[in-house]
Amino acid sequence: MIVKSLSLSNFRNYNRLFIEFNQDINILIGDNGQGKTNLIEAIYLLSVGKSFKTHIIKQMIMFDYDFAKVKGEVISNNKKRYLEIILGNDFKRAKIDDQDIYKISEYVGLLNVVVFIPDDLYLVKGGPRNRRRFVDLELSKISPIYVFNLSKYNNLLKERNKYLKVLNKKNINSDEYLEVLDEQLAKLQVELIKKRINFINKLGEKVKLIYQMISKKDDEIIDLCYLCFLKNEINYENILSMYKKNHQRDIRYMQTHIGIHKDDLGIYMNGNIADLFASQGQQRTIVLAMKVALIELIKDEIGEYPVLLLDDVLSELDETRKNMLLDILNQKIQTFITTTSIDGINHQIVEKAKKIYIKSGKEVT
Incomplete structure (x- = not known):
């Protein structure tokens, strides 16, 4: 391009x-x-x-x-x-x-485009929100269906949080409309989670190789993984079940406590959390490797740099x-x-x- x-x-x-x-x-x-x-x-x-x-x-x-x-x-x-x-x-x-x-x-x-700004150097040590935004933005560039589904998810999440406030005021534990919102969110998240996992796995393979090429150190192994709110098998039934179990808590606090808006990108060096165990220089090399890997991944997916x-x-x-x-x-x-x-x-x-x-x-x- x-x-x-x-x-x-x-x-x-x-x-x-x-x-x-x-x-x-x-x-x-x-x-x-x-x-x-x-x-x-x-x-x-x-x-x-x-x-x-x-x-x-x-x-x-x-x-x-x-x-x-x-x-x-x-x-x-x-x-x-x-x-x-x-x-x-x-x-x-x-x-x-x-x-x-x-x-x-x-x-x-x-x-x-891939943008690299000084703030990106804090991608490793920053909070989950920064890493989620990174994944969503970069995945959106190569998958129009991901953009479409993520937009639908965010709109439904806003609607659910708004409705939780209504139920809280009425002191109601659950109703049919809340269950409908649960069902719609659960269906969307199955596909969104699979897209995220696939993207992070592909990116992680490239990051591992590029990091060693830059650092010249074979004994420093970098791994990326998707840290999902769902710990068992990713399917519609399991997600829906979690929503139902959290109805009372969600209504009490008037917000949705589970979902992909709470997930994270895990970054590890030799099996340890990079934020805690990698030096500042190593963290910068990780971010540099992630950006270069992203360039190569986009080339693989769309056929041009x-x-x-x-x-x-x-x-x-x-x-x-x-x-x-x-x-x-x-x-x-x-x-x-x-x-x-x-x-x-x-x-x-x-x-x-x-x-x-x-x-x-x-x-x-």
Whole structure:
């Protein structure tokens, strides 16, 4: 996949911008606060319809304007496409080739990107919510049916939690509508859990190999596994049974205590929890291996490499990890790198890269 050009209107600190990119390496250079990360964010927005920085749409719209627009010309499956996201203070619209799109499952996947930001270095030591979000976002890019089912699950979960408050006020232990919601959630989760397990297993196989390639240490074994709320066989009956057993507790506390929204991605080194037993350097190598493995997994699933976005990450990596990453990028992947200076990047990749200098929301020469 390739992003050929990007057009911004009233997005962040960009009033108007049209910019063309190299199909290999693009280095965005500028001081902090000039708009480098905003360009990375715009490309990511075109991919999944969301920002990796905020969930508040208004923050992405330039001050004193009512809307923002991000449009990109991309090459996907050897076909030229135009993707567009329009943001308003109280709305968000997506377009493909100037045609309105009403289902996110029809949009996600046309442009696949992998973003690597400094906060990702805390993926190992952070909470389960961060890891769930990672799994859901990355799996959504390669499976439209997963996007569709996950959206249905989240809507049903909101409805169930809302209804639990009604039952709590009426002091009712259960009723038919709650059981209907249980049944619908149970059916959805069977497929969602299977998708997650399959994704994590495939990713884990690649992470194990790539980690050893980066670290050069055969005695450090990395394993990923899915930590599911359901400990016995994953089927509709077992999930439904758990919901029924938890009715009273759920009604008392007015929230759903079990389900995939509570699950986690387990990351282990030599059988021990990496958060507790891996050093900071080892944890960073694990995350780097996960990102590289994700690139390869997406290639396996959809037949082409995603676009890679590196937002100020190189400054967070030591020379060995930095060069290993750049060696991998040097081979096959369109990449966008933000940095305040290229002086510290001692790699041949800099010579062939397109260097784009950004100042105050503008490209400067």
